Amino acid sequence: MSAQLQLGDLMVDVVRKDIKNVHLSVHPPTGRVTIAAPLRHSLDTLRIFAISKLAWIRQQQKKLNAQERETPREYLNRESHYLWGKRYLLRVIEHDAPPAVELGHSRIVLRVRPGAGPAKLQTVLEEWYRGQLRAAAPALFAKWETMLGVKAKRFAVRRMKTKWGSCNPEARTILLNTDLAKKPRECLEYLVVHELVHLLEPTHNARFIALMDQFMPKWKRHQSDLNRLPVRHEHWNY
Secondary structure: OEEEEEEOOEEEEEEEEOOOOOEEEEEOOOOEEEEEEEOOOOHHHHHHHHHHOHHHHHHHHHHHHHOOEOOOOOOOOOOEEEEOOEEEEEEEEEOOOOOEEEEOOOEEEEEEOOOOOHHHHHHHHHHHHHHHHHHHHHHHHHHHHHHHOOOOOEEEEEOOOOOOEEEEOOOOEEEEEHHHHHOOHHHHHHHHHHHHHOOOOOOOOHHHHHHHHHHOOOHHHHHHHHHHOOEOOOOOOO
């Protein structure tokens, strides 16, 4: 059940569904605002809730508008790409064998069959990034699940346009954005902790903040680092 709330010059998309809590989100790149709410909540109740969060919404939109964005990737030789926050130059080599990616001292070597176009190069490189993230995340989950006393049923890595990660507390599943492999490792660790804490507290309320402060005192710095780093150039469709 979907609807919209008009708050001055701000439009809020509302979706009511079979969930327990209200979730307010501000989505990149334009700062689109959505509320996911339980079916029992009326539009008037949600309007009051949104008005109470206007200062926070404006703050998040301001951050998004100021965030640097990558130039479109063309997958050409000597183009800059990143792994764990370090800059590498791309080298594309054509050879008659299955695609492969190799990491050198200052280069990412992408081997593809002759005639492969940018779309194929992008697919191969993104699958490599996905593998890097899948390899790095389990140790962090093991560490922080023990510290927090929680256990995720599973985690998955996906290309995500609007979030760095997400958690489904009821299913106990966590999703991580493939692009985290491009950011410093501290950013990945922060995201793992953030999503695991949602198994203790599903919303971003005072209890959630207190838990983050308790277990990762410098989490706000990591969050700020992640939010100020360049994000993927996208053609965003909703």
